[in-house]
Amino acid sequence: MPLSRRYTPEHAPGDAYVYGFDFSYLIPPGVGIKAGQLAIYTNTVAPALSSDFTVGAIAFVGRVVYAKIAGGIDGTDYQLRWQATDTQSNIWNRTALVLCAETS
DSSP states (O other): OOOTBBBOOOOOOTOEEEEEETTTTTTOOTTEEEEEEEEEOOOOOOOEESEEEEEEEEEEEETTTEEEEEEEOTEEOOOOEEEEEESOOOEEEEEEEEEEOOOO
């Protein structure tokens, strides 16, 4: 993921992909992740919780949280709002963007 926190390439409408977010630059060394969540919002003013996607089970490896998502509407920009709870019960929230569009 580039510094813009935008996933590339775009998410093809109706397809399913695994996305992840690396919390290792936030969570101190020696602290792991014990839980994660993902909520998807349309990237509009004001953002609205989206029902355009199905979110699969949350998984985490090390300090990266993963989820498989399926769906999306062509031409729509979405916010993927990740939340990780570390082994010390601290909660870390981060947002990344993904555009739903046909890929080349």
